[in-house]
Amino acid sequence: MNIEIKHIAFGGAEHKKEIELRYKVLRQPLGLNYMQEQLKAEKDEFHFAAFDGDKLVGCLLMKAIGNDEIKMRQVAVDEDDQGKGVGKSLVLFSEKFAAENGFSHITLHARKTAVPFYEKLGYKIVGNEFTEVTLPHFKMKKEKPFV
Numbered sequence: 001m002n003i004e005i006k007h008i009a010f011g012g013a014e015h016k017k018e019i020e021l022r023y024k025v026l027r028q029p030l031g032l033n034y035m036q037e038q039l040k041a042e043k044d045e046f047h048f049a050a051f052d053g054d055k056l057v058g059c060l061l062m063k064a065i066g067n068d069e070i071k072m073r074q075v076a077v078d079e080d081d082q083g084k085g086v087g088k089s090l091v092l093f094s095e096k097f098a099a100e101n102g103f104s105h106i107t108l109h110a111r112k113t114a115v116p117f118y119e120k121l122g123y124k125i126v127g128n129e130f131t132e133v134t135l136p137h138f139k140m141k142k143e144k145p146f147v
């Protein structure tokens, strides 16, 4: 597997593939879908995707919350490609991006099942468990230097 991580443009063919993957991995199993307004509101976010050749195998979004904080969102890897380092590569790429753009901390809402994945990458739980998209979640945080 030869993985390439790219910053992808909003509204193009790669963005369409990103939404398809997010639906398949993060929404369809819960019987949920994305609202068009939600997707349109992501125009100002940073979209990163992992490619194995032409196949988009993973994605990650980053949303600036202020000058210091950037939120990591919608981390998803195709089921066939999980456990091969794609998620980790996406997180490391986005951390480099956050550092280069002057952000001092990264926050995220982790599904409880994904908490150990983020812990391995240095993220710490902040606060109590809460529910989002019907699932238990924890807020997590990492301060710079990220890598």
Ligand SMILES: CC(C)(COP(=O)(O)OP(=O)(O)OC[C@H]1O[C@@H](n2cnc3c(N)ncnc32)[C@H](O)[C@@H]1OP(=O)(O)O)[C@@H](O)C(=O)NCCC(=O)NCCS
Binding pocket: 025, 026, 075, 076, 077, 078, 081, 082, 083, 084, 085, 086, 087, 088, 089, 109, 110, 111, 113, 114, 115, 116, 117, 120
């Ligand atoms: C969670 C997810 C993004 C991880 O991506 P991935 O490509 O499968 O993970 P990687 O192969 O890069 O794993 C990196 C490390 O984390 C570990 N890891 C990955 N997922 C894990 C999990 N759910 N629980 C415990 N450890 C996990 C791996 O074993 C690996 O450990 P190592 O470095 O010691 O070998 C991916 O499995 C996924 O999309 N899951 C379904 C959707 C989801 O839960 N998204 C996150 C929403 S917050």
